[in-house]
Amino acid sequence: MSVGHTEVTDPAALSCAEDCGVRDVQDRLGDKWTVHVVVELSSGVRRFRELQRLVPGISQRMLTLTLRRLERDGLVTRTVHPTVPPQVEYELTATGYSMTRLIRALVDWSLDHRGIIAESRRAYDERREARP
Template sequence: MSEGHTGVTAATPAEPIVSCAEECGVRDVQDRLGDRWTVHVVVELAAGPRRFKELQRLVDGVSQRMLTFTLRRLERDGLVRREVFPTTPPQVEYSLTATGHSMTHLIKQLVDWSLDHRAAITRSREEWDARHPA
């Protein structure tokens, strides 16, 4: 290379696009997004505050116990706000925090990616299954 060369060297395909050399917290986020109900709950709360029973109706298939557990984890992580109204019986409303709302952009990208690649993934699965009969 000549003195004063300022050319850009292209990255080789072997270099990772994303890396997390030190503890970067990705495991915590992955655990949260990877559980069965978090994405469904966040999507429903993105539309606005919801009461518990309303959320339970909207998140198809979730049990009362699992919804409670999921909401508590999201609240602990600062993604969901729980507000109790002083009525008889007490009414509880859940909403996304600013951090929770920021996560909806990631979920939208994941949904968009899934829609864009659904046919190719289905085709790949069918081809693989044909080559590897059970």
């Protein structure tokens, strides 16, 4: 490995601001529900219950936490309409929308490579099982 390459990937070479910022974003995108919620919101404004129906398996608590985190990060806006009962709507911000092209690229890559990955897993498992 070249010295230049080591310097770029060496964790000590990153300042805390750079490292913490990257980790925060990776943590947000890497959690179980964020990508699903962002994908559903990319189609437009959604109410809470609508999102809950569109994201199979998510609990009310996890949807609430995910939306709060996305709102805190400036990726989602929350609008409360003064009705009885109150209607709450969620929408991606411009920053949130800018993230959707990256998510789309990841989804496309996953679809393009799922066969290769499945075959690699099968071959790996067979090799592991064949060991004495």
